[in-house]
Amino acid sequence: MTQTPELESLTEESLTRGLMVLAKLDSDLARILQTLGLPPMWKREAGFTTLLCIILEQQVSVAAARAVFTRLCGIVVTLTPENFLILDDVQLKGIGFSRQKILYCRGLANAIVSGQLDLTKLETMDETTIRTELKRLKGIGDWTVDIYLLMALQRPDVFPKGDLAIAIAFQKLKNLATRPTPAQLEAMTQHWRPWRAVATRLLWHYYLSNANVKSVTVSQ
Numbered sequence: 001m002t003q004t005p006e007l008e009s010l011t012e013e014s015l016t017r018g019l020m021v022l023a024k025l026d027s028d029l030a031r032i033l034q035t036l037g038l039p040p041m042w043k044r045e046a047g048f049t050t051l052l053c054i055i056l057e058q059q060v061s062v063a064a065a066r067a068v069f070t071r072l073c074g075i076v077v078t079l080t081p082e083n084f085l086i087l088d089d090v091q092l093k094g095i096g097f098s099r100q101k102i103l104y105c106r107g108l109a110n111a112i113v114s115g116q117l118d119l120t121k122l123e124t125m126d127e128t129t130i131r132t133e134l135k136r137l138k139g140i141g142d143w144t145v146d147i148y149l150l151m152a153l154q155r156p157d158v159f160p161k162g163d164l165a166i167a168i169a170f171q172k173l174k175n176l177a178t179r180p181t182p183a184q185l186e187a188m189t190q191h192w193r194p195w196r197a198v199a200t201r202l203l204w205h206y207y208l209s210n211a212n213v214k215s216v217t218v219s220q
Contacts, residue, residue, distance in 0.1 A: 009154040010197065015041060018156065018198035025191055028173050029199060032206045039205035046152040047119055048112055049079050054147050055104050055139060056097075071095035081109035104139025111137055123153060150197045159196035161185040166200060169207035 008014070019038065023030035044050045057065040072095055076083050085106065092102050111117040117137070122130050127149060134140045134148070146160035160166060161182040170188075171179045180188065192199045 008156060010041070010156050011154075012041070014156065015198055015201075018195035019202070022192060022195055022199055022202070026199075029192075029202055032173070032202050036205055036209055039201040041154075042151055042201060042204070043154060044151045046123055046148075048081050048084075048108070050152050051108060051119070051134075051140075051144075051148055052079075052084070052105050054144050054151075055101060055108065057147070058101075058139075058144065068096035072097075081112040084109045085113065100139065104137075107138050108140070127155060127158070150200060155197060157194040157196050159186070159189060159192075159200060161189075163200075165207045166203050169203040169210075172210065173203070173206060 010018075016038070019033055023033050044053075053065065053069050056068050072092075073079060075091065075095065076087070089099075089102060093099075097105070108117075112119065117133065122133060125133075130149065130153075131142070131145050134145050135142070141162075143160055143162040146158050146162070149155045150158040150160065167179050167182075167185060170176070170185060174188075189196055189199065
């Protein structure tokens with residue numbers, strides 16, 4: 001099997017190719033594919049707006065985070081780092097921002113405005129460099145970087161091992177007695193390389209088919 005280059009972005013074609021490879025590697029993933037069909041691409045536009053939205057999704061449901069994000073867009077004509085920094089604590093708390101997330105999102109906006117962080121340049125860099133650069137900012141940890149790499153940059157082998165929905169889906173899929181830890185998930189999915197982002201989409205697909213709520217996420 002030819003390894004997918006790390007910097008290659010997923011396309012509909014490579015997603016399908018990855019799914020076929022995974023189905024041969026893992027009969028449980030093959031069962032999801034056969035039962036539920038192709039998972040969505042789950043693509044987001046790279047940049048400040050998406051990264052801010054992912055920060056809002058830390059430790060809460062996607063639906064709750066999106067409600068705050070929608071209210072934010074209602075008070076800002078164009079959501080740019082500069083326009084976000086105009087908003088004060090009262091305005092942000094009034095639409096649902098916690099004190100911590102005000103701090104984190106302001107830190108992100110300030111880093112971009114000051115030139116400390118260039119998200120456009122980051123798109124062309126390797127995963128290790130992207131992870132290092134983003135984690136310099138307070139409130140951005142591995143989970144946030146994973147989701148950005150996976151959805152905004154469409155990297156093919158990113159695996160958000162700190163995602164609660166992934167852990168729940170994996171436990172159910174593999175009939176495990178206990179929910180796997182992030183470290184256990186990392187170890188048990190090595191054979192899915194270099195298509196772990198594709199496997200992630202399958203697991204989310206499976207999770208959502210068994211849940212009455214939208215995907216829940218944890219960790220930074």
